[in-house]
Each structure stands twice: as C-alpha cells, then as structure tokens.
Ligand SMILES: NC(=O)C1=CN([C@@H]2O[C@H](COP(=O)(O)OP(=O)(O)OC[C@H]3O[C@@H](n4cnc5c(N)ncnc54)[C@H](OP(=O)(O)O)[C@@H]3O)[C@@H](O)[C@H]2O)[C@@H](O)CC1
Ligand SMILES: Nc1ncnc2c1ncn2[C@@H]1O[C@H](COP(=O)(O)OP(=O)(O)OP(=O)(O)O)[C@@H](O)[C@H]1O
C-alpha cells in the first residue's frame with residue numbers, strides 16, 4: 001500500500017510539472033488533440049520508473065554458487081503440468097527453460113498424446129504421460145480417471161521445489177488451463193502466499209473483471225495490481241507486458257529491462273519456467289541468510305518473479321539483436337544461459 005501511495009504522489013507531481021512548464025503552444029495543442037493521452041503515458045512511465053527494481057542485484061544475490069559438494073536436485077527440481085493435443089510447445093518451453101537457467105531436473109506431466117511429441121523435443125526432460133483429454137474419456141469414466149490421474153501426479157509432488165501449472169493445458173473442461181481455471185475458481189489459490197499468477201494482457205483483463213468487477217486501468221496500473229493481489233488473498237501476481245509488474249499485495253515492483261519487440265508465442269512459457277527456478281533459489285537464499293540478506297525485499301516469491309522476468313527480457317534482447325524479425329522462442333531459450341552468465345558468472 002505504501003508504494004501505491006508514493007506512486008500516486010509522484011504521479012500528481014509529474015502532471016503538475018508538465019502543465020506548469022513552458023511547453024511550446026503547438027505541443028500543448030497536440031497533447032489536447034489526443035485527449036491528454038501523451039500526458040497519461042508520461043505519468044505512467046514516471047510512476048513505473050519509481051517502482052523499477054535493481055534486478056541485477058537480486059539475481060546476483062539469489063543465484064547459488066556452483067558448489068562441488070552439492071548433489072543432483074539441490075539446484076532445483078521443477079515440474080510443469082501442461083501440454084495437450086494442440087499445445088506441445090508451451091510445456092516444453094517452460095521445462096527446458098528451467099534446465100537452461102540451472103535447475104537439475106525438469107519434469108512434464110502432460111496428456112498421453114502429447115508425451116511422445118514432448119519427449120522427442122528433448123531427452124533432457126522427464127515426461128509423464130498421465131493426463132487425459134475429454135475426447136478420450138467417456139462421461140461414465142470421468143470421475144474414476146480423474147482420481148487415477150490425481151493419484152499419479154500426487155505421488156511425485158513432494159519431490160518438487162516448484163510446480164508450473166498451465167502451459168499448454170488448453171480449455172478442454174477435463175484439463176483446463178491453469179489461469180482460466182483459477183480465474184473462475186479463485187478459492188483454489190486464495191490465501192496461498194506461495195502461489196504466483198503470471199497473466200498476459202488477456203488473462204489479466206479476465207482476472208480484473210472477475211475479482212475487481214472493473215476494467216483494466218492503465219493509468220493506475222500499479223495500484224490496481226496491488227488491490228488485485230490483496231483481494232485474491234496474498235498471492236503474488238506477475239502481470240506481463242511492456243513492463244512486467246509484480247505485486248504480493250504489500251508492494252509493487254516493476255521490471256522494464258529492455259527486451260524484444262518480437263511478440264512470438266512462448267515467451268510467457270519461458271518466463272514461467274525461469275520464475276520457478278529463481279523462486280526456489282530465492283527461498284534457499286532467504287532461509288540461509290536468516291534475515292541478514294542485504295536485499296530490501298525479503299519475499300522470495302517476489303524476488304523469483306523479478307529475476308525470472310529480467311533474465312527472460314535480457315535473453316529476448318540478445319536473441320533479437322542476432323535474429324531480428326526471425327527471432328523465435330527457441331532463439332530466446334538459447335540466450336538464457338548468456339543472459340544469466342553476464343550478470344552472475346558461473347566461475
Ligand atoms: N507453442 C505452443 O504450444 C504455445 C502454446 N500456448 C498455449 O496456448 C494457450 C492459449 O494461450 P494464449 O497466450 O494464446 O492465450 P490468450 O492470450 O488468453 O488468448 C489469445 C486468443 O486466443 C483465444 N483462445 C485462447 N485459448 C483458446 C482456446 N483453447 N480455444 C479458443 N480460443 C482460445 C482467446 O480467446 P478468448 O480469451 O477471448 O476466449 C484470445 O482471443 C495456452 O494454453 C498457452 O499455454 C502459448 O503458451 C504459446 C505457445
Ligand atoms: N509489449 C511488450 N514489450 C516488451 N516486452 C513484452 C511486451 N509484452 C510482453 N513482453 C515480455 O514477454 C513476456 C511474456 O509476455 P506475453 O504477454 O507474451 O505472455 P503470454 O501471452 O503468456 O506468452 P505465451 O505465448 O508464452 O503464452 C513478458 O514477461 C514480458 O517480459
């Protein structure tokens with residue numbers, strides 16, 4: 001809330017500053033012609049700058065050293081639940097990104113039809129063909145199959161540091177996309193402080209309409225995000241866009257590290273896999289530092305979101321500088337290693 005208040009004050013001061021300064025008459029005329037939208041955009045950028053976080057410091061603090069005494073699994077065991085007949089790329093992007101950032105093991109729980117495809121993309125991933133789609137299941141078998149699937153996933157759950165639910169689940173009512181499901185059943189995450197929602201612009205709009213019964217407010221975006229996170233009950237929300245905005249209901253942070261102008265599908269999936277790893281690392285860092293961490297933010301969930309967002313954006317920028325218009329998601333994944341190495345060298 002405090003950050004939100006600061007934001008408002010800055011916003012108001014920025015506005016009066018512009019209006020009081022000696023802007024040439026022609027410029028003032030143009031600003032009036034576009035209904036003040038230039039003014040609003042400026043205010044928005046001013047506000048975001050004040051919330052911008054030093055993501056490099058966060059990444060350096062939470063990335064663990066490559067210590068020869070550690071064993072497999074200690075740098076992260078991540079699972080992605082996603083992937084159906086239509087979407088096999090999304091879970092692959094999320095799971096492989098987790099490995100490329102530095103996790104030791106990365107699992108995918110997907111439908112039986114998607115599994116051979118995902119396995120064929122990479123032998124690095126551990127793929128479990130356990131989910132079922134409606135077209136494969138008769139109405140009378142749905143409940144017994146649902147219990148079987150849940151038991152199958154459940155026996156693995158305690159081994160994982162972080163679960164990524166949703167990439168490529170689609171909208172089959174028997175499977176249901178993570179965010180689509182959560183938006184319509186908020187009690188699933190309400191009050192669960194370890195949950196992170198990573199909505200894109202469409203998914204965010206649906207969440208705002210459902211939870212706040214209003215439209216997305218671009219002018220007061222940080223304040224609205226803060227209210228949304230608070231209202232859902234302390235989950236962290238990473239709202240993706242030109243700047244990524246992160247709130248746990250107490251504070252709002254912005255990551256605007258330069259990314260890429262290419263909007264190829266799959267970048268949100270890279271983000272989710274990356275955030276999963278950094279969350280696990282941030283939790284280890286905060287536990288080990290025992291409140292002696294020199295980071296001003298002590299919420300590992302928020303720290304993980306900051307790091308994941310910044311690394312993805314930097315990788316996207318590196319890939320774009322090389323491939324320009326032909327940049328695709330695989331190119332960005334190939335740059336994840338260098339993106340992290342430039343900030344926190346392995347040795
Ligand atoms: N290579 C891959 O495998 C990738 C797979 N991906 C996977 O794709 C899924 C959708 O993700 P996305 O990001 O396209 O969804 P989003 O921006 O909300 O909607 C955009 C527009 O599409 C429409 N729409 C969406 N789903 C629909 C459906 N099942 N059936 C019909 N309409 C649907 C939607 O319509 P509306 O919301 O208005 O109903 C809007 O107009 C998700 O599971 C993601 O993980 C991506 O991660 C990219 C890489
Ligand atoms: N307008 C933008 N300018 C710069 N970067 C952006 C912009 N929009 C999104 N991004 C970056 O791309 C990342 C993914 O956001 P995007 O909105 O593409 O997610 P998504 O639709 O869920 O992706 P996916 O196709 O994987 O489902 C964000 O974290 C952000 O860093």
Ligand SMILES: [Mg+2]
Pocket residue numbers: 200268269
């Ligand atoms: Mg997405």
